[in-house]
Amino acid sequence: MITLLQYRVLLPLVTLIALTGTIFILQPRTMSYFGLSLLFSFILPIALATVAQMFVIAVNEIDLSIGAYVSFATVTVVTYLDTDPAIAVGLLLGAIALHTAVGALIQLFQMPSIVITLGMSFFWGGCALMVRPLPGGHAPDWLTAIVKVKTPFVPFPILACVVLALLLHLLLMRSAVGTIFRGTGGNERAIRNAGLSVTGIKSAMFFLSGLFGVLSGVVLAGLIVSADADIASNYTLLSIAAVILGGGLFVGGIVSPTGAVIGAATLTLAASFLSFINVPADWQTGAQGAILIIALALRGITERYEH
Amino acid sequence: MNTRFSIKSTVGSAPWIWSYAAAAVMALVTITFSRASGGLDLLTASMSFATFFALTGVAQLFVITLGPGNIDLSIPANINLSAAVAMQVMGGSDTMVLIGLLAAMAVGSLVGLGNYLLIALLKIPPIIATLASSFVVQSIAIAYAGGYRVQPPPGLKEFVRAKIGPVPLMALAAILITMCLAVLLHKTPFGRGITALGQNPTAARLANIAVERTRALTYALAATIAAFCGVLLAAFSGGSSLEMGNEYLLSSIAVVVIGGTAITGGRSFLSGVWGASFFLFLLITMLNALGASPGLRLMMMGIIICLVVFLASFRNAGIGQAVFAPLLKASRRPR
Structure with a gap:
């Protein structure tokens, strides 16, 4: 079990180091404080959103x-x-609060989370469009400063x-x-038999997911010049992808908070990496898909060796 | 045997009826609110636009029937690529329509097979595999089409706009195709194999169903249907564009579920996809007629999709019982 967990964290880490190393070799100027800040500038909101997704995946649900x-x-912040x-x-x-309630209702009425959160994605998209029908806005200076x-x-x-990874590791794994x-994701019945409320636990996980989703939005707001209602739709x-890449x-x-954060970093870097090796703009999305496929294929191979 | 007619058991075994009921309500509301425009115009428009929702939904339904976790996120990218291929091959000439259509469907089936190979060989969950493949397919579409918009051949354009009375010919053709696919799904060994896999893969394997072949063919079939839809969509909207498939990602899943099909697979209703597609189009029309802003429109769509799924989650039980039973259970649960 220990080796299994080690592999799960190790592989995304190796992928990340390989990507960073290649970028350093191709463009040595990135090997500086300024270069690194530039390469990783958008990693934090993506990592926070990945963590939000991880909480939901940990209890066998998914958040679309x-x-x-x-x-x-x-858009609310700006x-x-x-x-x-x-x-x-x-x-x-x-x-x-609404996100938490959605989690509770999904468990209470045994509704498929993939469809309910799909509906909710229309809902939040509509809310975002109502708050900001046209691109623009301005984040408070103190937020940008932070x-x-x-x-x-x-x-x-x-x-x-x-x-973030260390804190979550302590909270979830230790x-x-x-x-x-x-355990709720592993064996719901065991948790219920232990006298705990599965609905309560799932609500808590959706609460944490909602909290980290808001954090992601707040951090993103501080990083950008102007926002539109579609800003984070991808x-x-x-x-x-980052949660799964990170071993979840x-x-x-079965989730790994450290893996998820590393997975988010890998996907963020993949985009920079492709522009460094001069992949034409037309093929950048495709190459990103290819990186995802290769990383997951490597994971499949290592897992087969373990068994 | 109980031969008495019972509404409850009839609806229980045919949950797709709900989607038609919801569509009928939407139609009534829309006609009431839009006063000026006639009911026949609404029928024509809703049948035309429902065709695209329905065909993408039918494609998604086949994959979803395969069982928990099976989903195809590459439908939009597939539509974008196949439509571009079709329009370029046809080159605006009526004599090339059939060849262009076949080329698009061949591209589609290759995309589907690619999806299956990623899932099976690399052991990646379908949601991630089809997401990754959609990136690759979209890139190919961008590189291939290069931003040019080729006009569809005049004959094809005429076909997708042709009507018999108020009924669009294209919708009739799509309904006919859906009926054939329903026969394929419910009456042939291949289709029953898909359903069996969705209900219990182990039992299906023990019953001598060629599991891997069924999976591969289903992913290929779904992608081929999506590619066919892409060609119609390009002809209908005056040429292919690289983003035209994107709005069908979420809707394809939504119409399957609203149509009464189990998202966990093994229990599918092709007729429900059409009811749900009418419902979805009429819902959008109604919100437009009410003069809602784009934001409010999206928000209402989200609420109504959730509400329909919520109501559908206890269509076999009485509504009162369904609402109160879980709440009672929750309050009795030990703290």
């Missing part, structure tokens, strides 16, 4: 609404936080991701609560 949800949080902070905070708290802070030696996005969370599929499985409560 996270991209629209993060977009909603972002539209209201500076001028009417009360409205912004109210909307964001309301979003978390997310673009210059930390000594290691750029802030990388530092924040390491801290604590009693984390075992119960993952986060839905990106976050699912759709069923069985």
